[in-house]
Amino acid sequence: MLKTYVITGGTDGIGRAIADTYLERGQEVVVVGRNAGKGEAWLDGARQRGAAARAHFIHADLSRLADTGAVVERIRSSCAQVDALVLCARHFRTTRAVTADGFENTFAHFYLSRFVLSHGLADLLESADAPVILNIAGPGGEGEICWEDLQLAREYDGQRALMQGGRLNDLLGVAFADARPGTKVRYVLLNPGTVSTSFSGQYTPDVMARIDVIRRSAQPVHEAMVPIVRLLDAPPAAPLSAFVRDVPISPHGPGFAIEEARRLHLHTTRLLADWETGTTREASGAGKSRTHIGTSN
Secondary structure, eight states, rough: OOOEEEHHHHHHTHHHHOOOOOOHHEEEEEESSOOOOHHHHHHHHHHHOGGGGGGEEEEEEEHHHHHHHHHHHHHHHHHHHOOOEEEEOEEEEOOOOOTTTTBBIIIIIIIIIIHHHHHHHHHHHHTSSSOOEEEEEEEOOOOOOOOOTOOSSSOOOHHHHHHHHHHHHHHHHHHHHHHSOSSEEEEEEEEEEEESSOOOEEEEHHHHHHHHHHHHBBBBBBHHHHHHHHHHSSOSSSSSSEEEEEEEEEEEEEOOOOOHHHHHHHHHHHHHHHHHHTTOSSSOOTTSSSGTTTTOO
């Protein structure tokens, strides 16, 4: 049976390995990426393997909400169902940057886009027999959520932004399952460990030197793929699950508190509603009233 796999960050690293794996298995694969050249190279490879009809590339910058929304609409207009949504896209920034929408870049790219894609494609996932969302974001991390400054306007650090983003994605998974009792969709949070990929991002020379050291000792992509393929082929029975590589961890511990997940979900829906009505500015904390969400202090 032909299945449809949607993969963000699918032109490089783990995302590309997943895309290639399922394309070679004869499945329909939709890759989303910001680099048009890499996207065309992936399509060229598909054509050479005789799989051009099943390979699709959507050029999008997922730090931009308009681009993310356009991805959702394009998939909805061309796909009857989505069997797997794999969220891999990540981009590190040593220095803080604000998108044209007024959001901190890591918050927008690493969290907001995954929220919009998860919820925006939920009904297409429900149309599949055994649908799964695989969110590769590092569950179980020790990052602290700065509730009063989610976009780190006051004390930005690139690693801190990524670690907080991992925590926000944990809560995204909790809230997704909480909002859909009885859903067929299995939400899987995965920390693949340190993998030797391109480490997409903007780095200072000293940080890049540390990344080069990490890359040399990191596991190769083909090793990281083993538990990923296993989870995609046979999603867990529970609506929400979390793994560090192939080791399950409880999605009910302190880092997965339902109260925090609901708080974040409410804040995010309000933030997106304000953006859609054109009132969003650079956001500060989740503890503000709706009229102040998106307004810098």
